Amino acid sequence: MKQKLETLLQQAVESLKSEGILDQDLTPQININRVKDAAHGDFSTNLALILAKPTQSNPRQLAEKICASLADESIVSKVEIAGPGFINFFIEAESQFQVIKDIQNVGNKFGFSKIGAGTKVQVEFVSANPTGPLHVGHGRGAAYGSAVANLLSAVGFDVSKEYYVNDAGRQMDILATSIWLRYLEECGEVVAFPSNGYRGDYIRDIAFNIHKKAGNEYRRPANLVLEAIPVDETHGGDKEKHIDALIERAKTLLGDSLYPDVFQAGLSVILEDIKEDLEAFGVSFEEWFSERQLMKDGSIQEALDRLDKAGFLYQQEGATWFASSQLGDDKDRVVVRDNGQTTYFASDIAYHMNKLDRGFDQIINIWGSDHHGYIPRVKAAMKALGADDSKLKVKLVQFAILYRGKEKLPMSTRSGEFVTLRQLRSEVGTDAARFFYVMRKSEQHMDFDLKLATSKTNENPVFYVQYAHARVCSVLRQLDKKGWERDLILGMENLDMLVEEHETMLLTTLSKYAETLERAALQHEPHLLIHYLRDLANNFHTYYNAHQFLVEDEAIRNARLNLICAVKQILANGLGLLNINTPESM
RNA sequence: GCGCUUGUAGCUCAGCUGGAUAGAGCAUCGGCCUUCUAAGCCGAGGGUCGCAGGUUCGACUCCUGCCAAGCGUGCCA
Structure with missing residues (x-):
């Protein structure tokens, strides 16, 4: 139009x-x-x-x-x-009716377009460290990312969803060491748990299972474990030095064959748990990309070589630096530490080089907003690699702040005090959780009051939209009960009988669906679709209360049925793109 | 200090990239079920769009300066 x-x-x-x-x-x-x-x-x-x-x-x-x-x-x-x-x-009113026929003909693909045809886009999201179960903060990124990916597919983009697995680095060593220490407790050794370790119950579970399977194979006497380890913060020491020493000790005492066992046991259990969790949340990925793989296959070295060749690397104080400040970053960044280990940022450079090599036209990274300081340095790296940095679009997702009533809940993975995504799902349901997460603009701060969301009084807007869908289904059931049959053709021939104000309103709203979908996709703003669906549901409920659909006059009756079936189709299409169910009855 | 994000009704948030009288949902108050599901509908009240300037036919939207909140500013990830 x-x-x-x-x-x-x-x-x-x-x-x-x-x-x-x-x-x-x-x-x-x-x-x-x-x-x-x-x-x-x-x-x-x-x-x-x-x-x-x-x-x-x-x-x-x-x-x-x-x-x-x-x-x-x-x-x-x-x-x-x-x-x-x-x-x-x-x-012209006549042309407004066309949308009903179009929806009828195109069905669940109505609103789809080909604007993105021929454009390969990668959406990387969640990418939470595999050091513990997903919490409610990750849930927002998961819901948002999968919605954006679905929207982009709907308008024709060739979309690939990816999860970057940070299965290397110090945090993973802390995880492995935490598991081992819990395992030692399981064996009966007395070792104080480090203040910096991972404290969640899942750590104990993993330790318990290792003990059950392998008995005392990984057991080492407590005095050997603790010998000459710098004291922890709780005793006036430095918690970082304490945990680093414990990691080293774990590696020495367990050796090259046993330490990786513990490490791998933790990683695979947690990663498996994350995959299950996401799947149940309706989120899937084409690729789980391993950071360790980048290290093993030499990609990191290759990336650094390329930066070096381009003249952006230099040595200082025993470390290797990337001169990112020449390319728009605030300051230069270390890529190889003085102890010879590459930094997380070095992995990230290699990862983005890899993304570019895979030929994506657009790379969308969905990050927690606390990572916003990384944008300039990653873009700098892309420029240094000779790539067009405008291919990279970083979408920031503000963490949801959880409340229970007025009490703000702590959110720390390390301390083990957090509400998991799984808990949230079981408390409020997957549909409501997804709807809530995506309802807000991603960079908007969001308050999530569990008390409100868990109360069964359900002020949840998701029901409002689902109810509209269920109501149409209910009307169709009533039609059957009354012994009538829907006459599609007759209805289409008499669309011009839809002259009520509410009907015109619905037609206008229906005709906006495709453009709303397109805008939501191109701007990566699924909340626009949610607002649209609420609007459509509202128009329908109003219409429902104002007029009877199942009237004696079969021309009007079938015209109205065609209209509300179009509404039903659009509700299903929209909710479907957000992976939210459309119940037939409620 | 500097950088990023945010500031719109009592609360939670939209506002189509500069358009016509700033909108929803909760909450409050008042109506609507012998009729297709009342998880619904209708109505009322509630606003200096953080503050002050500027740009123009026209600003919640753009520019500048303040104020406030969150985050960032590691040889952590």
């Missing part, structure tokens, strides 16, 4: 140019907007207002000239000039 009006205006501009009223070199951007107030028609353009300045003319007079040179178009019933010079378009 917008498209048609746009070309119509484009033609008008051209003809005014040839008449000499407009300068040849003027190429105004044509804006067409939906109109809020029905009295102003359906669409409007500010074209005359924009052109007023360069042509030094009165916008209203200009608007009249534009209108005069508009070609006839059957879908436009009336054109008006209003206010300071808006041109308002009134759409």
Whole structure:
């Protein structure tokens, strides 16, 4: 619809140019907007207002000239000039009915388009460290990321979803050591648990299972474990030095064959748990990309070599630095520490090099907003690798702050005090959780009150939308009960009987679905779709309360059934893209 | 200190990238079930869009400066 009006205006501009009223070199951007107030028609353009300045003319007079040179178009019933010079378009009612037929014909693919065709895009999200179960903070990234991926697919992009597994580095060593220490407790050794270790019960479970399977194979006497280890913070020492020494001790005492066992046992149990959790949350990935793999296959070295060749690496104080400040970052960054280990950032450079090598046209990273400081350095790395850094789009997701009533809940993986995604799902349900997460703009701070969400009084907006869907299903069941059958053709032939205000309103809303979907996809803002669905559900409920669908007159009855079935289809399509269920009854 | 994000109704949030009278949901108050599910609908009250300037036909939206909150500013990940 917008498209048609746009070309119509484009033609008008051209003809005014040839008449000499407009300068040849003027190429105004044509804006067409939906109109809020029905009295102003359906669409409007500010074209005359924009052109007023360069042509030094009165916008209203200009608007009249534009209108005069508009070609006839059957879908436009009336054109008006209003206010300071808006041109308002009134759409022929007949053409509004078309959307019902289109929805009927296209079904669950209605609203899909091909705008993204031929563009390969990767969406990387969640990517939580495999050091513990997912918590509610990760849940938001998971829901948001999968929704964005679904939206992009719907508008034609070739989408690949990926989870980056940080299965290397110090945090993983802390995990392995934590498990081992719990295991030693299980064996009966007395060792104080480090203040910096991972304290969750899942650590004990993993330790318990290792003990059950392997008995005392990994057991070492407590005095050997603790010998000459710097004291912990709780005893006035440095917790970092304490845990680092314990890690070293674990590696020495267990050796090259046993230590990796413990490490791997922890990693695989936790990663498996994360996969299950996400699957139950309706989130899947094409690729689980391992950081350790990058180290093993030499990708990190290769990335560093490329940076070096490009002249961006230098040595200082025993470390290797990347001169990212030359490429827009605040300061230079270390990529190889003085102890010879590469940094997390070095892995990230290699990872992004790998993404580029895989030929993605767009790379979307969904990060927790606490990582925003990383954007300039990753972009700097891409530039240094000779890539176009505008291919990378980083979407930041603000963590949800959890409340139980007025009490703010602590969120720390290390301390083990956190509400897991799994708990949230079992308490509020997957549908409500997904809906809530995606309902807000991603970078918006979000308060999540468990008390409210867990209360069974359900003010959850998700039910509002689902209920609209269930209500249509219910009407269809009633139809059957009354011994009537739906006559699709008869209904389509009599769509022009849908003249009630509520019906016109619904038709308008239905006709907005495709453009809403497109905008939500291109802007990576699934919340726009949620708002649309609430609006559509509201229009439907209002209609439901105002009019009877199952009337005696079979022409009207079938026309109305076709309308509400179109509503049902769109609700299902929209919720489907968000992986939210559409119940037939509630 | 510097950087990023945010500031809109009592609360939680939208606001189509500069358009016409700033909108929802909760909460409060008042109505609507012998009729397709009342998990619904209708109505009312509630606003200096953080503050102050600027840009223009026109600003919640853009520019500048303040104020407030969160995050970041590691040879952690």
